[in-house]
Amino acid sequence: MRVHLEFLGLSRLVAGVTEISLDLEEGTTFRDIVPKLGTTYPAMRESVSRPDSETLQNPNAFSLNAKRMIQASQMNDRPSDGDRIILMSMSIGG
Amino acid sequence: MNGYSGKVLHVDLTSRKTWAESKPEEWYKMYIGGVSMAARLCWENIEVGCDPLSPGNPVCVGGGIFAGTPVPVGGKHGLASKSPLTGLLGDSLSGSWFSVVLRRAGWDGIVVHGASDEWVYVLVDDDRVEFRDASHLLGQGTFETEEAIRENLGDDQVRSSTIGPAGENLVFFANVTNDGRQAGRTGHGAVWGSKKLKALSVRGTHDVHVADAETLLKLSYEIVQAAQGPHTEKYRVLGTVANVLNMNRMGLLPTRNYQQGTFEDAELISGEYLHEHHKVKTIACAQCPIACEQMSRVTDGPYAGAMTGVEYESLFAISSNCGVSDMNAAIKALEICDESGMDSMSAGVTISWAMETFERGVFTKEDFKCAKYPEGFEPYFGDGEALVTLAEMIRDREGIGDLLALGTKQASAQVDAERGTETYKWAMHIKGLECPGYDARGLKTFALGLSVVTRGACHNRTAAYDVDIKGLVDRLSIDESRGKLAKETEEYAAVYDTLPLCKFIRRCFTGKADREGAWPAIAQLINATTGWDFDYDAVDLIGERAHTIKKAFNIREGWTRSDDHLPYRWQHEPMKEGASAASVVTEEELEYMKDLYYEAKGWTKEGLIPKEKLIALGMDDVAEEIGV
Numbered sequence: 001m002r003v004h005l006e007f008l009g010l011s012r013l014v015a016g017v018t019e020i021s022l023d024l025e026e027g028t029t030f031r032d033i034v035p036k037l038g039t040t041y042p043a044m045r046e047s048v049s050r051p052d053s054e055t056l057q058n059p060n061a062f063s064l065n066a067k068r069m070i071q072a073s074q075m076n077d078r079p080s081d082g083d084r085i086i087l088m089s090m091s092i093g094g
Numbered sequence: 095m096n097g098y099s100g101k102v103l104h105v106d107l108t109s110r111k112t113w114a115e116s117k118p119e120e121w122y123k124m125y126i127g128g129v130s131m132a133a134r135l136c137w138e139n140i141e142v143g144c145d146p147l148s149p150g151n152p153v154c155v156g157g158g159i160f161a162g163t164p165v166p167v168g169g170k171h172g173l174a175s176k177s178p179l180t181g182l183l184g185d186s187l188s189g190s191w192f193s194v195v196l197r198r199a200g201w202d203g204i205v206v207h208g209a210s211d212e213w214v215y216v217l218v219d220d221d222r223v224e225f226r227d228a229s230h231l232l233g234q235g236t237f238e239t240e241e242a243i244r245e246n247l248g249d250d251q252v253r254s255s256t257i258g259p260a261g262e263n264l265v266f267f268a269n270v271t272n273d274g275r276q277a278g279r280t281g282h283g284a285v286w287g288s289k290k291l292k293a294l295s296v297r298g299t300h301d302v303h304v305a306d307a308e309t310l311l312k313l314s315y316e317i318v319q320a321a322q323g324p325h326t327e328k329y330r331v332l333g334t335v336a337n338v339l340n341m342n343r344m345g346l347l348p349t350r351n352y353q354q355g356t357f358e359d360a361e362l363i364s365g366e367y368l369h370e371h372h373k374v375k376t377i378a379c380a381q382c383p384i385a386c387e388q389m390s391r392v393t394d395g396p397y398a399g400a401m402t403g404v405e406y407e408s409l410f411a412i413s414s415n416c417g418v419s420d421m422n423a424a425i426k427a428l429e430i431c432d433e434s435g436m437d438s439m440s441a442g443v444t445i446s447w448a449m450e451t452f453e454r455g456v457f458t459k460e461d462f463k464c465a466k467y468p469e470g471f472e473p474y475f476g477d478g479e480a481l482v483t484l485a486e487m488i489r490d491r492e493g494i495g496d497l498l499a500l501g502t503k504q505a506s507a508q509v510d511a512e513r514g515t516e517t518y519k520w521a522m523h524i525k526g527l528e529c530p531g532y533d534a535r536g537l538k539t540f541a542l543g544l545s546v547v548t549r550g551a552c553h554n555r556t557a558a559y560d561v562d563i564k565g566l567v568d569r570l571s572i573d574e575s576r577g578k579l580a581k582e583t584e585e586y587a588a589v590y591d592t593l594p595l596c597k598f599i600r601r602c603f604t605g606k607a608d609r610e611g612a613w614p615a616i617a618q619l620i621n622a623t624t625g626w627d628f629d630y631d632a633v634d635l636i637g638e639r640a641h642t643i644k645k646a647f648n649i650r651e652g653w654t655r656s657d658d659h660l661p662y663r664w665q666h667e668p669m670k671e672g673a674s675a676a677s678v679v680t681e682e683e684l685e686y687m688k689d690l691y692y693e694a695k696g697w698t699k700e701g702l703i704p705k706e707k708l709i710a711l712g713m714d715d716v717a718e719e720i721g722v
Contacts, residue, residue, distance in 0.1 A: 008343070009336040010328055012366055047327050057324045058601065061564070066343045066673035069565030088340045089328045090563055 001026060001081035005033070008088040011060065014043045024079070030062055031055065031075040033085070048087070060089045096305040097159060097624040098122050102135065103201045105216055105223060107289050108149060108208030112223045117202070123626065124712055128594035129185040130640035131156030131203055132174035136183060137647050137716070139205050146178040146281075147264065147288035153206035155196070155294075158594050161381070162197035162302035164314040165619055166321055167596035169193045169381030173255075176651070177280035178266045179440070179501045180526040180550050183647040184280025187594055190273035190379040192253040198298025206291060215243065215254070215293035220300065228292035233259055235433035236271035243295050254295040258435030261287040263491045265499040267440035267528070271432070274387075274403065275379060278437045280527060280549050281501075305625030313618055320602035321383045329386035329598050330376060334406035335365030337531070341410070344563070345672025346533045348415045350475045351446035352522050352663055355533045356672040359419030368404060372421060377403065384598055390425055397426035397482070404428060407553070410531035411442025416449060416481050423478025427485045434489040440501055443528035445484045447502045447521055448494070449473050456515050457494070464493045502528055519662045525550035535664050536674025537562040538572050542687040543580040546658045546701075548644040555591070557583040570677050577690025585637035589616070592640045609634065639711050646703065646713070649720045655701045658688055698722060 006019040022033070031054055038045045038053045045053055048060050055075060056062070062070040063086040070077065079085060100122075102115045125134040132154045141150030153175055160168025170189040177184030196204070199220050206216070213228040231239050239256040254272060261268035261283030268283025269276045286292075304310050328336060341347040342360035349357040361367060368390055378385035391401040402425060412431075413424040431438040451457045452473050459470040462480075464487055473480035487495030497505050506521035522529045527550025534541035543558025544551055553559060558580050562569035567579070586609065590597045593616070600607040603615035613633040620628045648657075660679055668678040692699060696707045705721030708714070 006343075008339045009332055009365070013331065013369070047324055058605075058607075059328070063343065066345065069563070071565060086343055088343070089336065090340060 001028075003079050003081070003083045003085055006084060006086045008086060010089055011044065011048050011087045014047060015041050027078060029076045029078050030070050030085075033062075056087075060087065062086065063088055095119055095122070095624075096303055098202050099200045101201060102203040102205060103218065103223070104205045104207065106207045107210040107214065107216075107225075107291060110225050122202070124639060125156075125643070126592045126636055126640075127156050127159045127202070128170065128172035128592045129156065129174065129187060130172070130588070130592035130636070130643060132172035133183060133185055133640070133644045133647060135203055135205050136174040136176070137643060137650075139207065140176060142650055143652075144176065146176040146181065146285060149207070149209040149289070151176045151285055151288075153204075153282070153285060153289070153291070153294075155204040157196050157202045158193050159620065159623060160593060160595065161193040163304055163623060164311055165595075165623070166314060166318050166381060166383050166602075167379070167599045168593065169379055170594040170596065171196060172591070172594060173270060173277045173282055175282055175285040177526070177549065178264075178284045179281045179503070182525060182550070182651055182653060182657075183548055183644050184282060184285075185549055185644060186270075186277040186279055186282055187591060188255070188270070188272055188275045188277035189382070189596065190275050192255050192272035192296065194380050195251070195253045195296045195298040197302050198300050199296050200298065200300045204294070206289065206294070209288060210290040213290045213292050215295055216291065217247070217252075218294070218296045220298060228290075231292050232262060235259070236269075236435045237274065237433060239293055240272070243293060247295075249297060252295050252297045254293045256293040256435070257283040257286045257291075258433060260434040260436035260489050262292075263489070263499070264288060265436055265488060265491065266501045266504070267437040267444070269435045269437050271435050273380070274377070276432065276435075276437070279439070279552060281437070283435045304623045306622040310619065310622040313615070313622060317599065317602050317615075318383045320605075321599060325601035325605070326384045326598060329384050332365040332369055333376070333386050333388040333404070335368055335388060335404055335409055337406040338364045338409065338414070339366065341532065343673065344536065345669065345674035346536050348410055348529070348531055348533055350417045351415060351443070351450040351520055352529065352533060352661075353450070354671065355536060355669050355674050357414040357419075360414065362419045363409060363413040363421055363424065365406070367421065372404075372425065374401065379596075382596065384596075386598060392422045392425050395422050397422045400426040400429045402429040402432045407531050408438035408442070411439045411446075411528075412481065415442055415446045415531075417475030418478050418481050419476070420478040423481055427481050430482065430485040430489060436485075436489055439530065440528040441485055441488060443522050444488070444498050444502050444505065445473075445481060446475075447506065447517070448484065448498055449475050449480070450520050451509070451517050456509065456513060456517055461494050464495075501526060519666075522661045522663065523551060524659060524661065525657055527551045529661060532559055533664075533669065533674065534660065535669050535677045535679055537569050538679060538683070538687075539567055539569070539576045539579050541660060541664065541679045541684065542576050542691060543584060545660050545684060546580065546688065546691055547584070548641070548648050554597075555584060555587060556580065557587040570674065572683050572687055574690060576687050577692070577694040580687070580691050581694040585634070585641055588637035588640040589613075589633060592636050635711070639713070642703065642708070642711055642713065643716065646708070646716045646720050649702060653701075655688070658701065660684060
C-alpha cells in the first residue's frame with residue numbers, strides 16, 4: 001500500500017522536503033514508520049524520534065488525515081492505503 | 095522572609111505620595127506572585143465599579159517568585175487592572191529584565207493609584223521613588239522610550255515598562271512593553287495612558303535572598319540542561335509560528351475574520367517560510383535558556399527594514415485572518431504594533447472585522463479617508479497596504495482608526511447603533527477581548543475553556559486546546575468530561591501564570607508536562623526559594639486560588655453567566671471546508687458544557703462561588719463580599 005507522509009515544522013527542516021510517498025507492506029504500523037524515517041533522515045533520530053528510534057519525541061506526533069492525532073498508545077495502529085500522515089509538532093502556551 | 099521582601103510599593107500619581115505596605119507571609123503563600131498577586135492587589139485597591147480609564151483603577155504589578163534567582167524562565171511578572179476592553183479584570187504577563195530588577199529593588203509588587211495632571215514616568219531606585227517629567231518622551235515608541243530613559247538617567251541598568259503612542263492615545267488594546275516583551279491583551283497601555291503614566295522605571299541593587307541557594311542552583315542547572323534538549327527544540331528553531339501549517343492542516347487557521355479555517359496561501363505565511371526568508375536571529379528573555387523569539391526582517395520592497403519578533407498569535411491575526419499572504423506587509427504591521435505598544439492580536443482581529451464590514455457594504459471607501467489616502471481606500475481582504483495603513487490609523491486614532499481603537503465589541507456596537515446593522519454577527523470577541531488563533535468550532539473543549547476565561551478570549555489562560563489538539567478527546571464532539579477538563583486545564587495554566595514560569599519549560603522537569611511530571615519539581619523550587627514546605631497539593635491549589643481571585647473580581651464588577659459566551663459566528667455558522675468542516679458549537683452544546691464546568695468548579699448553576707468554597711480556599715474576606 002502507499003501512504004503520503006507530509007512533514008511540518010522541525011521534521012520538514014530536517015527532511016528538506018515537504019512530503020514523500022511511502023510504499024509499505026500490508027500490516028505496517030505507525031511505530032514501524034518511525035525507524036524508516038530515521039534511516040532515510042538520520043538527523044531525525046536526534047530531534048524528532050526518541051533514542052529508541054521507534055517512538056516520536058514529544059511533542060512530535062502523527063496526524064492521520066488531519067482528523068486524528070495518533071497517541072503513543074495507538075502507535076501499533078495501522079494506516080490504510082491512500083492515507084495522508086502528517087508529522088507535526090505543536091507549540092502551545094508561552 | 096526568604097524569597098520575598100515582604101513589601102509592596104504604593105505610588106499615588108494624584109497626590110505624588112508613596113508608601114510601603116507590609117504583607118504577612120500567609121498572604122504570599124496564598125497569592126505567590128504574577129497574575130495572582132497582581133489580581134489580588136487589584137481586588138484590594140480598585141474603586142469597585144469604576145471606569146477603567148479613571149483614577150480609581152489601579153495599575154498592579156505582581157513580581158515573580160523566581161525572578162532574580164537562577165530558576166530558568168522565572169524572570170516574569172504579572173500586571174493587572176480593570177480592562178477598558180472587557181470592563182472586567184485584565185491580567186497579563188511579561189518577562190525579562192524588568193521582572194528581575196523589580197525583585198532586586200526590594201519590591202514584591204507595585205500599585206499605582208490615581209492619575210497625574212502632567213505626563214510623568216516613575217523611577218523606582220531601590221527604596222527611593224521619583225516622579226519625573228515625561229513630556230519629552232511623548233510620541234516616542236516603546237523601545238525608544240526605554241532607551242531614552244536609560245540615556246537620560248545615564249544608567250544602562252535601569253529597566254522600564256513603557257507605553258507607546260497607542261497607550262498615549264488610549265487605544266483600548268494598547269500594551270505595556272518592557273525589554274521588547276509585551277504585557278499584551280486587555281489594554282493595560284490605555285489604563286497607563288489615562289493616568290498620564292508613560293513609564294515605570296526600576297533600578298535594583300539588592301540581593302534576592304533564598305532559603306537554600308545550593309539546592310536551588312542544583313535544581314536550576316538540571317532544568318537548564320533539559321531545556322537545551324529536544325523538549326524545547328521546536329521553540330528554539332522555528333518558534334510558535336510553526337503552528338501556522340499545523341492549524342491550517344487541521345482546518346483551524348482563522349482566515350478572513352474566521353470565515354474559513356484554511357488559508358490557500360498558508361505556506362507563504364508559515365514559520366518555515368519565515369525561517370528561510372526573514373529570520374535574523376532568536377532572542378531570549380532574561381533567565382531563559384530557550385530563546386524562542388524569532389526576530390524577522392523585511393529585506394526588500396516598500397517595507398524594507400521593518401523588523402520585529404514574530405509569534406504565531408500575532409502572525410495569524412495580521413496575515414491569514416486579514417487574508418494577507420504578503421509576509422513583508424505582515425512584518426511591517428507587527429512592527430507598527432510593537433513599536434506603538436498595541437496588541438497585535440486585537441489589532442489584527444479588529445482590522446479583519448473592518449475588512450469584512452467593508453466587503454459586506456456597511457463601510458464604504460468614504461469611511462477610510464485619512465491623510466495618506468484623502469479620498470479613502472478600499473480595504474479588501476488580502477490588501478497588505480490597507481492592513482498597514484489601518485494599523486497606523488488605529489495607533490494614531492486617525493479617521494476610522496478612532497472607532498477601531500475601541501476593539502471589535504465596542505466598535506461593532508457603535509456601528510450597529512448608528513447604522514442599524516448587525517455587524518456584531520462577525521465581531522470575533524469574548525467578553526470584549528478578540529479571539530486567538532484557533533477556530534474553536536473545531537476544538538470543542540477549547541470552546542468551553544475560552545468562553546469561561548475571566549479576561550475574555552485568551553488561549554493562554556485556558557489550556558483546553560491541549561486535550562483537543564492532542565486527540566485526548568474527540569475535538570469535534572462534546573461529552574460529560576469537558577467541564578472537568580476545562581477546569582483542570584485552566585488551573586494548570588494558572589499555576590504557571592502565578593509563579594510565573596514560561597510554559598515552554600513544562601516538559602523540562604521530568605520529560606512529562608502534566609501535573610505529575612511538573613508539580614513535585616515546582617514544589618522543590620518553591621521550597622528552596624522560600625523555605626516553605628509546599629507539596630503537590632499545595633502547588634495545585636496555587637492555580638485554583640489564582641483563578642478564583644480573578645473570578646471573584648469579575649463577580650464583584652457585575653459578571654453574570656451570560657458573559658461566558660462565544661462569538662455569534664462560532665455558534666451559528668458551521669465551518670465550510672477543511673478537516674473541521676461542518677463543525678459549529680451550538681448554544682445547547684455550550685450551555686450544557688458550562689453547566690458541567692460550573693459543577694466541576696464547585697460553583698452554583700449561575701456560576702457564582704459559594705461562601706464555603708471560598709473559605710475552604712482561605713479567602714474569607716472574599717467570601718464576605720461575593721460568596722453566596
